[in-house]
Amino acid sequence: MEKTERRKTEEGSSVSFKGPDELWRRYAFIVNTSRSLMTLINKDYVYEVVNDASCLAHDMKREDLINKTVSDVWGGEVFGDVIRGYLDRCLAGEEINYQAWFKFKVLGLRYFDVSYHPYRNSSGEVTHAVVISHDITEMKLADDQIQQSFMKLQNAMEKTIDSLASTIGMRDPYTANHQRRVTKLACALAREMDLSEDMIDGIRLASLVHDIGKMHVPAEILSKPGKISDVEFDMIETHCRAGYDILKEVEFPWPIAKIVLQHHERLDGSGYPSGLKGDSILRESRIIAVADVVEAMCSHRPYRPALGVDVALDEIVKERGTLYDSEVVDACVSLFGEKGFAFEE
Numbered sequence: 001m002e003k004t005e006r007r008k009t010e011e012g013s014s015v016s017f018k019g020p021d022e023l024w025r026r027y028a029f030i031v032n033t034s035r036s037l038m039t040l041i042n043k044d045y046v047y048e049v050v051n052d053a054s055c056l057a058h059d060m061k062r063e064d065l066i067n068k069t070v071s072d073v074w075g076g077e078v079f080g081d082v083i084r085g086y087l088d089r090c091l092a093g094e095e096i097n098y099q100a101w102f103k104f105k106v107l108g109l110r111y112f113d114v115s116y117h118p119y120r121n122s123s124g125e126v127t128h129a130v131v132i133s134h135d136i137t138e139m140k141l142a143d144d145q146i147q148q149s150f151m152k153l154q155n156a157m158e159k160t161i162d163s164l165a166s167t168i169g170m171r172d173p174y175t176a177n178h179q180r181r182v183t184k185l186a187c188a189l190a191r192e193m194d195l196s197e198d199m200i201d202g203i204r205l206a207s208l209v210h211d212i213g214k215m216h217v218p219a220e221i222l223s224k225p226g227k228i229s230d231v232e233f234d235m236i237e238t239h240c241r242a243g244y245d246i247l248k249e250v251e252f253p254w255p256i257a258k259i260v261l262q263h264h265e266r267l268d269g270s271g272y273p274s275g276l277k278g279d280s281i282l283r284e285s286r287i288i289a290v291a292d293v294v295e296a297m298c299s300h301r302p303y304r305p306a307l308g309v310d311v312a313l314d315e316i317v318k319e320r321g322t323l324y325d326s327e328v329v330d331a332c333v334s335l336f337g338e339k340g341f342a343f344e345e
């Protein structure tokens with residue numbers, strides 16, 4: 001490089017080159033070094049410019065590929081069904097990007113990221129489409145594998161929760177059934193409140209095992225027909241922390257153990273086990289709390305017959321904002337009223 005040219009480059013004001021031929025060589029070198037397929041296609045769908053990677057992918061010499069139509073190269077069906085639509089949009093001035101599988105003679109089935117850029121002449125008129133395709137097969141396969149592993153893990157986690165829930169059913173069928181029904185209502189409440197699918201998943205799994213800690217409470221107390229004593233009530237109260245202890249070592253993507261721990265907390269701090277107030281109680285727990293109370297009042301208990309939906313709704317409305325989250329209560333009233341929610345199908 002000559003002295004004057006070097007100084008220009010260092011100042012960043014211009015790029016040095018030795019005439020148009022050398023500049024052309026450099027552009028061609030860049031384009032042909034790229035592993036992306038680069039083509040320039042005219043309005044008659046004819047290839048006018050192709051880079052080395054395109055020739056390699058189609059196993060054709062440049063002189064054989066140039067002046068061929070897209071239909072000649074890809075076949076009439078692929079051209080008509082897929083490529084032509086994109087080309088027409090691009091030739092009308094639109095930038096397009098999409099990803100799809102393509103079958104090549106040599107490369108086989110490959111997944112490509114394809115972008116279409118309108119090429120404009122000096123008057124600004126679109127005369128060609130520049131199509132750049134980048135092979136992302138490996139990334140796509142790795143992504144699919146991660147997705148599959150994630151699904152497997154998710155499935156295993158759901159099965160684990162189901163097994164835990166059914167374990168309690170062997171000893172205490174009432175609680176197992178209660179957990180299922182609370183899950184149905186809690187998820188419906190979360191949907192009514194427009195919560196995200198991810199949050200609903202957490203609520204579903206936590207509700208399915210929210211009373212798992214009752215395994216630590218003697219079965220005679222849980223199924224006692226008469227009134228329970230203070231000591232017995234104290235024992236029942238331990239089920240929140242016992243449930244937390246069972247679940248706390250499992251690393252769920254949601255705070256399942258904490259949700260279970262807090263499902264008997266009440267907004268005004270009168271709940272148990274910690275007497276938490278207001279927003280310091282997890283939203284998920286505030287939802288399960290309402291579902292839990294409503295389900296319990298709608299169901300037959302060893303010590304009393306079912307009280308019914310109306311009594312249950314009266315209770316949560318009476319304590320709206322004091323014991324129970326107002327938004328959850330409103331969602332519950334709307335669910336049973338306008339939406340016709342029922343525990344059983």
Ligand SMILES: [Fe+2]
Pocket residue numbers: 210211239263264292
């Ligand atoms: Fe409970």
